[in-house]
Amino acid sequence: MHDLMNVSYDTQIPNNVGLSSDKRVLKALEKWHPGYINWWNDLIPDKFQQSLVYLRTAVSVDPKGWAKFDYVKMPDYRWGVLLAPQVEGRTIPCGEHAGEPAWQEVPGEYRNLMKRLIVIQGDTEPASVEQQRFLAITAPSLYDMRNLFQVNVEEGRHLWAMVYLLHKYFGRDGREEADDLLRRSSGSEEAPRMLGAFNEETPDWLSFFMFTYFTDRDGKMQLESLAQSGFDPLSRTCRFMLTEEAHHMFVGETGVGRTIERTCQVMKENGIDDPYDTDRIRALGVIDLPLIQKKLNLHYTLSLDLFGQEVSTNAANAFNAGIKGRYQEHRLDDDHKLTNDTYTVWDFEDGQVVRKEVPALTAINMRLRDDYTRDAAGGVGRWNKIIEKAGIDFELKLPHEAFNRKIGVFSDKLFDPDGTLLSGADYDAGEKGWLPTHADGDFIQSLMVQVTEPGKYAGWIAPPKVGIDNKPGDFEYVKLAMA
Amino acid sequence: MTKLINFQTDPSTYRHWKVGYDGPVATVTMDVDENGGLFDGYQLKLNSYDLGVDIELYDITQRMRFEHPEVKVVVMKSGKDKVFCAGANIRMLGGASHAHKVNFCKFTNETRNTFEAAEDDSGQKWIAAVKGACAGGGYELALACNHIMLTDDSSSSVALPEVPLLAVLPGTGGLTRVTDKRKVRRDRADVFCSIEEGIRGQRAKEWRLVDEVIPNSKFDATVAERAQEFAAASAKPDVAGGISLTPLARKIDEAAVHYSLVEVEIDRAGHKATITLSGPEGDAPASMDEVVAEGDQFYLLRLARELDDAILHLRLNEREEGLIVFRSQGDADRVKAHEDLLLANADHWLANEILKYWKRVLKRIDMTSRSLVALVEHGSCFAGVLAEILFAVDRSYMMEDEFEGDNRPLATILLNGSNFGTYPMANDLSRLATRFLGEPEAVEEARGKVGEPLEADEADALGLVTYILDDIDWDDEIRIFIEERASFSPDAMTGMEANLRFAGPETMETRIFGRLTAWQNWIFNRPNATGPEGALQRYGSGIRGNYNMERV
Structure with missing residues (x-):
């Protein structure tokens, strides 16, 4: 018996799944490992690979011990395979098998569906690292650089987690899929990542914060629904990943918050009350609030697209099969089968945006997206508190779900951020006020300068309130290697 | 629908x-x-x-x-x-x-x-x-x-x-x-x-x-x-340009579809549709250049397009007309002359296309799951390519001798060289070779009659028609056949006819259609696919099909 609370370091791969006694999987993973290291080494500029980064490493899945902080070179990071502890007597939480004992092995009839979900989830993990590969060069502080790397190595670990499941439970097909996860690459012409949003480069730090706040939150919601899976190893894997994902959300929320805080502070210091006095605000080297709203509009709507079609057969199949649950499925009070229930979704009929009842099973995506929107609104409220506290009359808002969509019922129509249907001309006239322009991008880019002195921050962003691992303000989070 | x-x-x-x-x-x-x-x-x-x-x-x-x-x-x-x-x-x-x-x-x-x-x-x-x-x-x-x-x-x-x-x-x-x-x-x-x-x-x-x-x-x-x-x-010769396929002259009435050369008459009470093909209005053009100039108005192309459309129309829009009757009226020699021009210039791109199009239209007739019958009446023009229809249908009836009060030319069938391989069926044999699978000598005998107008007794002797009927029997026999046919189960008819039509060797094409007809359509009718709990019905609901596990 292996000890679930203590990670086993007796093999090349830290794990709490008894890997050393599972020769078949161990062999597969060890074979995959060199490819992974190559991928990592090719990805992050060498100077940063050789730097010592103050990272947390999961050494145990115990709530008190899973985050151990120390300096480590990223290629030496111990990407492990860690699953949340098995819950005795766990049952399948939803769908036609609800109440039956959770599966410990993949049921043959759902093998393909399950494999596809794992592959799609797995594909996003390395993709975001690829999208963010050049950001360290313009990090506004060592603190932020460290957070970037922390997010990166954990996305790498999440890839490991998905690869473990593929190797362990999906045989030869699983090994091929695991290889292809390294073959595809964000933005590649040869073999792009599976989801469109993961093929765009993250060009600047505000985009990175917006991405970790909005897009990683989509990842969180997907993990939440997979954590409800009747396939127990998948559920356990995702539950542990969620503990790490929380930090990514934190990086996003505080990153945007610190940007707002700095803008408000500089406006006050210079006696600017009008948030739309953007020329003066920008001249002071901070990002105006209307531009932050535009970035928010963009990233929120791109993230909504990741939830797929409002009415989805695949999502219905996955729920009914018990492979994917709803957000917090175990806390919901219904029959967990939804065979006779309905759910209200957006639709577009006769030129009108309407709400419509559809079978609840087919609206699983929409429901998760609604949960996402509620979850995402929380941070926006906290950002508004910062603005309010500074006494500036401006409120950030999540745009209407119809705005700027490429997938779903709204995708071939034009709407403003309030959800009003527009003509092409009206949309063109308004667009530059709703979405970042190239000029906005250039402006943000002009602020992106690397700051590497411990305790110092680029002028467009405020320092954090508290350090990582409660370290003091001038703590050297990254000991940069001399290039 | x-x-x-x-x-x-x-x-x-x-x-x-x-x-x-x-x-x-x-x-x-x-x-x-x-x-x-x-x-x-x-x-x-x-x-x-x-x-x-x-x-x-x-x-x-x-x-x-x-x-x-x-x-x-x-x-x-x-x-x-x-x-x-x-x-x-x-x-x-x-x-x-x-x-x-x-x-x-x-x-x-x-x-x-x-x-x-x-x-x-x-x-x-x-x-x-x-x-x-x-x-x-x-x-x-x-x-x-x-x-x-x-x-x-x-x-x-x-x-x-x-x-x-x-x-x-x-x-x-x-x-x-x-x-x-x-x-x-x-x-x-x-x-x-x-x-x-x-x-x-x-x-x-x-x-x-x-x-x-x-x-x-x-x-x-x-x-x-x-x-x-x-x-x-590509070995395909260079051709400067094609011809235009202009809209068909077609008018759809309550009980008929009118084209320029094809008339479709619908008898809903009798579950019958009658397709009448007209012969050419004039002599055949002298050369392929003239055919190109006529473009889609060239007789055999216009007829093929109209017949193709009529068959498709009947298949999808007139599903209860279980019997299709083919008739023709016109000058058989002129039909043959038009076809001869194409056959003599088979390497001309347009001649080739028209002949190949007829191959497809005739296959479409073979593949139509209706009882097919041809009536070779006085004044008809079943020559060459149109005679193929006689060998495509399930039964054919031919008028014998003169009919009282009918001054049209006596019914004849005019075979052409094209009846021996220009328009193969899905089984890659000519319709005559398929018809005489057990008597290959009958094909040769028929070949010897190419170009000779064959009257009823000779056509009968050659085995080219099912029955020849004279003035006394014609109306009654045809009526009884049609009424009897209309009384049978359409499913049994479809199955029987499909079995009997495609004798001879299998090809990929026959296998595809045969399997489509038999297996796919059987499965489409089974509860495991299309019952209320079948996978096809449930697709998109998220609920899986509930299968009856009995193997049939």
Whole structure:
């Protein structure tokens, strides 16, 4: 018996799944490992690979011990395979098998569906690292650089987690899929990542914060629904990943918050009350609030697209099969089968945006997206508190779900951020006020300068309130290697 | 589904396809309009198709042949990101009547046969350039092309997911073309047809599912290069330009469809439709140049287009007319003279296209699941290509001797050289060779009569008609036959006729239609697919099909 609370370091791969006694999987993973290291080494500029980064490493899945902080070179990071502890007597939480004992092995009839979900989830993990590969060069502080790397190595670990499941439970097909996860690459012409949003480069730090706040939150919601899976190893894997994902959300929320805080502070210091006095605000080297709203509009709507079609057969199949649950499925009070229930979704009929009842099973995506929107609104409220506290009359808002969509019922129509249907001309006239322009991008880019002195921050962003691992303000989070 | 389905379209009204012409290479781009379904109640997502999408594709294949003879290579590709074609629309199938599904699949495969044969028939080679998911009917489209190119982007795949996903078959040629055309090993085919996600990359090539797998960054360039190579290697003669296929002169009434050379009379109470073909109004042109000048008004082309449309109209829009009666009136010598001009110039592109088109129209008649009967009356013109109809139908009746008060010329049949191989059936034999499978000498005897007008007793002796009837018997015998036929079970009739029509060797084509008719249509009727708890009905609801596990 292996000890679930203590990670086993007796093999090349830290794990709490008894890997050393599972020769078949161990062999597969060890074979995959060199490819992974190559991928990592090719990805992050060498100077940063050789730097010592103050990272947390999961050494145990115990709530008190899973985050151990120390300096480590990223290629030496111990990407492990860690699953949340098995819950005795766990049952399948939803769908036609609800109440039956959770599966410990993949049921043959759902093998393909399950494999596809794992592959799609797995594909996003390395993709975001690829999208963010050049950001360290313009990090506004060592603190932020460290957070970037922390997010990166954990996305790498999440890839490991998905690869473990593929190797362990999906045989030869699983090994091929695991290889292809390294073959595809964000933005590649040869073999792009599976989801469109993961093929765009993250060009600047505000985009990175917006991405970790909005897009990683989509990842969180997907993990939440997979954590409800009747396939127990998948559920356990995702539950542990969620503990790490929380930090990514934190990086996003505080990153945007610190940007707002700095803008408000500089406006006050210079006696600017009008948030739309953007020329003066920008001249002071901070990002105006209307531009932050535009970035928010963009990233929120791109993230909504990741939830797929409002009415989805695949999502219905996955729920009914018990492979994917709803957000917090175990806390919901219904029959967990939804065979006779309905759910209200957006639709577009006769030129009108309407709400419509559809079978609840087919609206699983929409429901998760609604949960996402509620979850995402929380941070926006906290950002508004910062603005309010500074006494500036401006409120950030999540745009209407119809705005700027490429997938779903709204995708071939034009709407403003309030959800009003527009003509092409009206949309063109308004667009530059709703979405970042190239000029906005250039402006943000002009602020992106690397700051590497411990305790110092680029002028467009405020320092954090508290350090990582409660370290003091001038703590050297990254000991940069001399290039 | 009672709305009238119109098989006539033209490029100005296409909703689902775009066609580009660049010298010898044409590009056919599938870009299905989600909201352009033929019926309400479904959206054509992910380049999925319904009959309306297929009608446009059929129009494209026809115009490619007649309007663009300069084309030697046709590249079929998708206008959508990430999906080549997701196959037949499942919600449409789930909502359609059985009869609609069957007719839809049949027409779909006839269209596929058309472009599949385009290389052999006309020197137009079709390439499927597959980027994105290519599943079910989407892969069947690619299978009917002459060359399949697949991009290697680690997500594009070819797949036949019908069995695991829907509990039906990739039966519109999918299974059969995998084994008979692509010659995929049967155990690999078994694996391939059982997995939803299909096969991608090099394995698709190793397993013979595609001809080439190409790195994604080089895909478009390689497709373009291959198209040019094939065009350069083509033996098809260069032709400056084609002819126009103008809209048919057609008028649909309550109980009739009128064309310029074809009249369709509908007798709903009697469950009967009568198709009357008219002979040529004038003499045959003297040369192919004149035929080109006449264009789509040339007698045999106009007749073929009108008859083709009439058959399709009856199949989809007049489903209770279980008996189709073929008649003709006109000058048999003139029919033969028109055909002779084409046969003598068979290497002329337009002569070849018209002859090949007749081959397809006659096959469409063979494949029509109605009781077919031909009446060879006085004044009729069953000559050459039109005589083929006599050998396509289930029974034929011929007038013998003079009829009182009828001053039309005596009924004759005029055989031509074309009756011995120009228009092979799906089994690759001529209709006469199929008819006389056990008496090959009868074919030779008939061949000896080419060009001689054969009156009833001689036609009877040669075995060219079922019965010859004189003035006294004609009306009653025909009436009784028709009434009796109308009283039989339409299902039993369809089954019996399909069994009897296609004697002789199997070909890929006969196997596809035979299996489509037997297996796919059987499965379409079984509760495991189409019952209230069947997989096809439940598709999209999230609830799986509930199968009766008894093997039948």
